[in-house]
Each structure stands twice: as structure tokens, then as C-alpha cells.
Amino acid sequence: MRDSTICAGGLAAVLALGLLAAPAAAQTATPAPAPAAPAATAAAPATIKIGFLRSYEPTLALSVLDEPPEDIGLAGANVAIADNNTTGKFTGQNFTLETVTLKPGEDITPALDKMIADGIHYVVTDLSAADTLKVADAVAPSGALVLNAGALDDSLREENCRANMLHTAPTRSMLADGLVQYLMWKQWRNWVLISGSHDNDKLFADALKNAAKKFGGTIVEERVFEDKGGARNTDSGQALVQRQIPVFMQGLPEHDVVLVADESEVFGSYIPWRTWVPRPVAGSAGLRPSSWHPASEQWGGAQIQNRFEKASGRRMQSKDMQVWTAIRVLGEAASRTSSVDPAKIDTFIKGPDFTVAAFKGQRLTFRDWNWQLRQPVILGDQTSVVSASPQEGFLHQNSELDTLGVDKPETKCQF
Numbered sequence: 124m125r126d127s128t129i130c131a132g133g134l135a136a137v138l139a140l141g142l143l144a145a146p147a148a149a150q151t152a153t154p155a156p157a158p159a160a161p162a163a164t165a166a167a168p169a170t171i172k173i174g175f176l177r178s179y180e181p182t183l184a185l186s187v188l189d190e191p192p193e194d195i196g197l198a199g200a201n202v203a204i205a206d207n208n209t210t211g212k213f214t215g216q217n218f219t220l221e222t223v224t225l226k227p228g229e230d231i232t233p234a235l236d237k238m239i240a241d242g243i244h245y246v247v248t249d250l251s252a253a254d255t256l257k258v259a260d261a262v263a264p265s266g267a268l269v270l271n272a273g274a275l276d277d278s279l280r281e282e283n284c285r286a287n288m289l290h291t292a293p294t295r296s297m298l299a300d301g302l303v304q305y306l307m308w309k310q311w312r313n314w315v316l317i318s319g320s321h322d323n324d325k326l327f328a329d330a331l332k333n334a335a336k337k338f339g340g341t342i343v344e345e346r347v348f349e350d351k352g353g354a355r356n357t358d359s360g361q362a363l364v365q366r367q368i369p370v371f372m373q374g375l376p377e378h379d380v381v382l383v384a385d386e387s388e389v390f391g392s393y394i395p396w397r398t399w400v401p402r403p404v405a406g407s408a409g410l411r412p413s414s415w416h417p418a419s420e421q422w423g424g425a426q427i428q429n430r431f432e433k434a435s436g437r438r439m440q441s442k443d444m445q446v447w448t449a450i451r452v453l454g455e456a457a458s459r460t461s462s463v464d465p466a467k468i469d470t471f472i473k474g475p476d477f478t479v480a481a482f483k484g485q486r487l488t489f490r491d492w493n494w495q496l497r498q499p500v501i502l503g504d505q506t507s508v509v510s511a512s513p514q515e516g517f518l519h520q521n522s523e524l525d526t527l528g529v530d531k532p533e534t535k536c537q538f
Contacts, residue, residue, distance in 0.1 A: 168215050168216055169217065169463040170463070171217070171219070171245070171453065171457055172219050172244065172245070173220050173221070174220075174221045174243040174246045175200050175220055175222040175223070175246075175249075175446070176231065176234060176249070176250060176258065177196055177224050177225070177249040177250065178225050178226065178229070178250050178251065178254070178273075179191075179193065179195065179224050179226075180226050181193070182388070183388070184388045185389075185390075185392040188505070189392070191440075191442075192440075194435060196249045196272065196273065196443060196445070197224075197446075198435040198439075199431070199439065199444060199446040199447035200220060200247065201220070201434060201435075202427075202435070203446065203448075203451050203454070204218050204220045204450060205430075205434070206430075206454065207450065207451065207454030211454075211458075214458050216457055216463060218453070218454060218457075223238075227251070231257060231261075232261070235258060235261055239262060239265050244265075244266070244267050244465045247272055247449045247450060248272060248273060249272055249273030249445075250273055252274045252276035255269070256279065256283055256285070256288075259285040260285070263285070263287050266287075266465070267287065268289065268465075269287055269288045269289070270289050270450075270453075271288060271291070271449075272291050272292050272446040272448070272449040273292055273445065274292060275292055275293065275294055275298070276295070277294045277295055277326075277528075280493040280495045280534075280536060281493065281534060281535040282536075286538040288494065289449075289489060289494040290493075290494060290495045290496060291445050291446075291448040291449040291452065292442075292445045293414050293445075293498060293527075293528070294330075294529070295327050295329075295330040296330045296528045296529055297500060297528035298327075298413070299327070299330035299333065299334040300337065300500070300526065300527045301412045301499075301500025301511075301512035301513070301527055302406065302410070302412040302500070302502060303331070303334035303335060303337075303340055304512045304514040304517050304527075305410075305502055306405065307338050307339065307514075308516065311379035311380050312339070312340050312341060313341050313378045313379045313380075314340060314341065314342050314380045314381070314382045315342070315343060315344050315345075315346070315378045315380075315381050315382065315402075316328060316331060316345045317345075317346050317347075317381060317382070317385075317390075318347055318383075318384035318385070319350060319385045319390065319391075320350050320389075321350065321386070321387040324389075325384070326386075327386055327407065328384035342382070343376040344375055344376055346371070348371070348389065350387065350390075364393050365397065368394065369398065369399045370399075372394075372398045374399075375400075380402060380404070381394060381403070381404045381409075383404060383405070383408045384407055385406075385407040385408065391407040391408035392408050393408075395408055395409045409504065410502055410503070410504055411503060411504070413500070413502075413503070414500070414501065415501060416441075416501045416503040417439060418438075418503065418506060418507050418508055419439075419501060419508050421482075421508070422482050427439065427447075431447075447481075448479065448481050448487075448496070451481070452472060452479050453468065455478075455479045455480075456468045456471045473489065473494070484499060485499070488522075490525070492531045492536055495528065497522060497524035497525065497527075498524065499511045499512060499524065500512045500513075500527055512527060513526045513527060
């Protein structure tokens, strides 16, 4: 009995210990599931850095309506960056803009060196021709690409062209050709040319003379309006102008149009309505050729005008469009290549498949002989768009846009 009781008691104890140990053993054999791993976060967008190097200081104009706003060009850059990033949300790309504003003549080197040190591969410029060329040469060793959105000089696309410098600003020859095509289409074939005495005035005058020769117009007489300085805004100014300009315009041969070359804003706006005989005025006053017009709304232009006006509080001007286009070129190429690799983007921009839309009725491409962007020339007065060139009937074997400016057989560019 004693042994049996002892065995029963021992068995009971063993069973009790087993029951107590079972949960612990079960936990050891089957561990609780680990917490679920957090969902993978989306990869950060790859960044494309763009530099914008511009020159600006307040300048006088004959009309306060012609004085360039402080954010000229810059407002176009800001809208373009926003447009690029709208697309970038879907392509995993982010675009940033580093802007430096210099005074005319200020040394560009420190700002440019900092951009390159910051890893910027694309530099958009709104500078003089001389400074634009300096930028292209300075960044060439780094492989950076320059997009000239400000300088109109043909020399940058011809004898001073560079393989790493593209141009979204039109040339003076393109603007002159666009204007002269319209005058020839109207059959206004005989012109007087009044040019200013400054170097840039002479460059535009030369472009107009070349366009006349190219399309068969005749300049029956040339006159130069000398800049003698003096205050532009005086109480007696309008009365003096009303007496002086008609006298200056006396004795001219018979002509259809007065062409004005006055990029320096010295006298051009004084010519319309003050000629000795009633004639239309074109060039730097009257009917003006440009890359864009504040009233342009065709070909979807109302969309960009509305976005621009909402962002800047004013209408879009030519330089705004030129800078906007330069930055959109980069956005378009990055989107089309699905890449932020500068080598891939650069190759695509310079390749045969690249096009960019700029609200001008057709997609734009670069000329492979000097990297000038083909584009229509808008003709307008102070309040409205009158026409756009190339005009009907001006044909070309490759692209009618190549009737504007220097064509491949005449180019002096050698990369």
C-alpha cells in the first residue's frame, strides 16, 4: 500500500509538472509570428540640377510699357521648372533651379564655378554674346551643356559656335527674315532703313539688309539716327519729337515701309505716326518680329499664358518664352529617355528624334549644324499678333523653318 500510494503520488506530481511545463514548451516550439515588415517606401525622385545665369539691371525705354520687368526670363524659368516637376511626379524625376543674377559686365566666373562645383550639368544663360561664349568655354572641360536663351547674335551660331552650346533664343537673321517674308507676301517691296548708332543696332540693320537681298526686297535709302544722349523724359520732349522726326524723315525716295533698327531704345518708338509721308513702320517699332508675344493664344498658347500670368502676375514676353523653352527641352529629354543620366539626355537632345512643343503650331527641333532651335517668328504690334513666319509660299527642301536665318549651305559653324 505504501509503495502504491507513493507511486500514485509521484505520478500525480509528474503529471502536474507536465501540465505546467506544456505551455512553455509550446511557446518554445512555435514562436509567435514576427511583426509584419513595413511596406517598402517609394524611391526618392532622381534629381536633375539646372543653373540659370542671367544679367539684369533696370533700363530706360522710350515708353514705360517697354521697360523689362525685374523678373524677365526668370519668371519663365520658374514656370518651366514647375511644368517639368509636374511630369516628374510620374517619371520619378525632380528638377531644381539655381539662379544667379549679375549686373551687366559683372564677372561671371565665381557664380559659374559654384554651379559646376554644385554638380550642375545644365546652365541656361541670359547674358551678352561675349559672356555666353565665356560660359560655354569655361564649362566645356566638365562636359556641361549651355542653353543660350538670351543672346540673339548670329556669331554664336556661326564663327563662334560651340558643340556644347544650344540656342533657344532666335537669331537676328531669323527675326529679320521672318519680318521681310511678311513684307514680301504683302508686296511691300521697297523700304527705307533707319538704324541707330550703337553696335547692336548695326547688327540688326545688317540682318535686315541681308534679308532684303535674300528675298528680293529693295532698301531705297539708309539713314542713321545718332544717339547724342540727353534726357529722354522731359516736359518738352513730345513737342520736340513731333517737330524733329518729320524733318529727319524728309526727302526720302518713294517707299512702302520704314524699317527701324533700334535695339538700344533711342528713337525707334518715335517713328510711327511721325513720318513725313504716311507709311507703316516695322522692325524695332511698329510691326515687330519676336519669338513670342504677350497676346499670343493660338496653338494652345492660352494654356501657358494662363499658367504664367497666375505665377507671375503679368503676360509672357519673348525672353520668358526662350528661357521656358530651354528648361522644357531638358524636361522633355529626361522624360523621353526615362533617365537622369546627362550623357543619355544630351545624346537624345542632339539626336534626330528630339522635338519639343512650345505653343507655336508645330514641334520644334535643333539644327544639327549649329544647335539653333528651329522656330516660327511671331509678328505683332503693341497689342496683338499680326502674323507668324515662315509665310505661305516660302519653301525649303527640308523644313520651311529653315527659310528663317542661316541655312546649312551658308553656315560658318564648325564644331
